[in-house]
Amino acid sequence: MYPIHINLSGKPVVVAGGGLVAYRKIKDLLEQDAYVTVVSPEAVEDIQKWHSQKKLEWAERKVRVEDLQEAFLIIAATNSSEVNSWIAAQAKTHQLVNVADQPHLGNFIIPSVVKRGKLVLSVSTSGASPSLSASIKKELQQRYSEDYESYLDFLFECRSIIKKEFPEESRKSLLTKLTDASYIHEADKRNVYKQALISEIQRKYVSKPITE
Ligand SMILES: C[C@@]1(CC(=O)O)c2cc3[nH]c(cc4nc(cc5[nH]c(cc(n2)[C@H]1CCC(=O)O)[C@@](C)(CC(=O)O)[C@@H]5CCC(=O)O)C(CC(=O)O)=C4CCC(=O)O)c(CCC(=O)O)c3CC(=O)O
Numbered sequence: 001m002y003p004i005h006i007n008l009s010g011k012p013v014v015v016a017g018g019g020l021v022a023y024r025k026i027k028d029l030l031e032q033d034a035y036v037t038v039v040s041p042e043a044v045e046d047i048q049k050w051h052s053q054k055k056l057e058w059a060e061r062k063v064r065v066e067d068l069q070e071a072f073l074i075i076a077a078t079n080s081s082e083v084n085s086w087i088a089a090q091a092k093t094h095q096l097v098n099v100a101d102q103p104h105l106g107n108f109i110i111p112s113v114v115k116r117g118k119l120v121l122s123v124s125t126s127g128a129s130p131s132l133s134a135s136i137k138k139e140l141q142q143r144y145s146e147d148y149e150s151y152l153d154f155l156f157e158c159r160s161i162i163k164k165e166f167p168e169e170s171r172k173s174l175l176t177k178l179t180d181a182s183y184i185h186e187a188d189k190r191n192v193y194k195q196a197l198i199s200e201i202q203r204k205y206v207s208k209p210i211t212e
Pocket residue numbers: 024025098099100101102103108109110111112113123124125126127128129130131133134137
């Protein structure tokens with residue numbers, strides 16, 4: 001399995017099935033701003049609510065081949081293993097397909113995820129034990145506090161400045177220093193650093209000869 005983090009914003013995603021497994025996957029898909037269509041004769045309350053709030057489309061019937069054609073990504077999460085394997089067989093080779101009960105029929109599986117803003121930690125056991133993935137996720141939730149969200153924003157901001165303003169040879173050491181543990185929990189230290197960075201850049205421009 002080759003792990004990638006994929007941008008699903010605005011992408012058409014089709015979920016066959018409207019039970020709890022579908023619900024769990026849809027919740028994360030909506031957070032990613034995917035354009036979700038659920039095809040299922042029945043759907044749990046939250047899916048119905050999202051439908052009435054126009055957060056997703058719901059075709060209230062059994063899945064058909066034409067539902068799958070335009071999908072960028074397909075999730076087969078019905079409670080029929082025949083229907084799920086039929087969906088996998090209909091999908092074109094360039095489509096991403098996840099099969100909830102027979103992962104080997106699809107071409108990707110969904111990991112357990114911890115998010116702290118821009119920090120995304122995903123865990124997979126390659127399908128061997130989803131329960132272990134969930135329990136490792138709990139360990140990671142404890143290990144990586146909420147502080148990481150603002151810390152990552154700080155890193156992003158500093159890195160953008162450093163990439164733009166500093167020569168390549170000094171970049172790596174500047175960027176590595178920022179991963180020092182003290183910056184994670186000390187917002188004051190981050191502000192001091194940012195100010196120093198800005199001053200350094202201002203100095204650079206001020207000392208430039210006017211003719212340049
Ligand atoms: C292969 C994979 C395919 C995929 O879904 O992509 C898959 C397959 C299957 N799961 C099954 C069961 C359970 N799945 C969970 C939970 C999660 N399952 C998720 C992913 C994956 N599940 C992919 C591999 C992930 C990896 O590599 O580790 C998580 C991480 C993400 C998510 O679903 O969003 C989410 C954790 C949520 C969290 O982060 O907390 C629980 C626990 C619970 O519900 O609390 C149980 C019951 C306990 C158990 O069986 O272990 C069954 C048997 C069904 C049956 O018996 O009928 C199959 C089919 C089979 O056996 O292959």
